[in-house]
Amino acid sequence: MMKIGVLSLQGDVSEHVSMMRKVVGKAGADGEVVDVKNKNDLNVDALIIPGGESTTIGKLLLKNGMVEEVRRLAGEDIPVMGTCAGLILLAKEVDKDQKTSQYLLGLMNMEVKRNAFGRQKESFEIDLRLDGLKFEKPFPCVFIRAPIIERVWGDCKVLGKCDGKIIAAQQGNLMALSFHPELTHDTRIHEYFLSLVLSK
Numbered sequence: 650m651m652k653i654g655v656l657s658l659q660g661d662v663s664e665h666v667s668m669m670r671k672v673v674g675k676a677g678a679d680g681e682v683v684d685v686k687n688k689n690d691l692n693v694d695a696l697i698i699p700g701g702e703s704t705t706i707g708k709l710l711l712k713n714g715m716v717e718e719v720r721r722l723a724g725e726d727i728p729v730m731g732t733c734a735g736l737i738l739l740a741k742e743v744d745k746d747q748k749t750s751q752y753l754l755g756l757m758n759m760e761v762k763r764n765a766f767g768r769q770k771e772s773f774e775i776d777l778r779l780d781g782l783k784f785e786k787p788f789p790c791v792f793i794r795a796p797i798i799e800r801v802w803g804d805c806k807v808l809g810k811c812d813g814k815i816i817a818a819q820q821g822n823l824m825a826l827s828f829h830p831e832l833t834h835d836t837r838i839h840e841y842f843l844s845l846v847l848s849k
Contacts, residue, residue, distance in 0.1 A: 651680030651846060654693035658686065658709040660701020660734060664831035669697065672839040678847065691718040695728040695846040698735030700793065700829050703763065706734055707752030716754065723756045728822040728845040736825040737761055737796050745799075757820045758805040765797035765814070766827075774833075779817055781808030782841060789835055790816070790828035797827060822849075 653673070655665045662684065669682045685691060696719065698706070710716050723729055731739040742760035743751050751763070766773075772794070776787035790811065798815035801807060808817035808824075816827035822845050830838035 651678060651695075652693045653680060653682045653695045653697070653843075653846060654685035654690060655682065655697045656699060656706070656735075657684035658713070659705050660699040661829065661831060662699050664829075665697050665699050665732075668831045668836060668839050669843075672836050672843050675836070676840070676843060676847075678843065680846075687713050688715045688718045691715065691722065693722070693727070694849065695842070696722055696730075697842070698729065698731040698738055699831070700733030700735065703734035703737040704751055707738055710738075710754075711752060719754060720756065723754075723823060726822050726849070728824075728842060728849070729756070730824040730826070730842050732826045732829055732831065733793065733795055736798070736827055737763060739823060739825050740798075757801075757818065757823050757825055758803040759801045759815075759818055759820075759825065760799045761796045762799050763796045764794050766792050766795045775811065777809055777811055777816070779809035781806060781817065781819065782837075784837055788830070788837060789833045790830075791832045792816075792828050795827045798825070 673680050739757045740759050740761045741755045774791045777790050778787050805820040818825050
């Protein structure tokens with residue numbers, strides 16, 4: 650049976666779990682969605698790294714000895730999706746022009762800038778065409794203290810932009826989103842992620 654894990658160290662975990670369970674059920678797939686709290690829980694077929702505090706999640710990954718296991722998953726081409734803080738953790742470079750204590754998994758060929766859209770009070774929602782995903786209709790993107798992707802290189806491809814800024818990218822089975830698809834009623838992002846899992 651397929652097992653999809655949601656990293657449950659900090660952040661909006663329950664929303665991803667709920668959305669993913671809905672999508673798995675809708676697809677009639679033989680699978681379950683589980684919380685991942687330690688390295689023993691990382692026996693999964695896919696992993697979602699949720700939004701939250703990227704510095705905190707990075708420190709907890711290190712403290713809990715989970716870093717190498719997550720990298721192993723990615724190395725085995727297991728689908729991994731990072732949203733907001735999760736996007737930051739997947740990147741190879743962050744806040745290049747600033748001193749930062751941010752730990753990175755360094756899995757995707759992209760440079761990111763944290764809090765690029767401003768603080769919490771500047772949060773917003775906007776319908777965007779995510780051309781790389783070929784959705785027929787725009788997707789409702791919720792941005793909360795969101796990062797942007799400054800640049801991508803190699804086999805990392807842009808999936809979508811907001812005002813000319815890159816807000817979604819994919820590198821093989823790795824996905825990174827600046828926004829929070831789990832905070833909408835639109836299941837298409839999670840359905841697309843499930844398609845990556847089912848194609849393995």
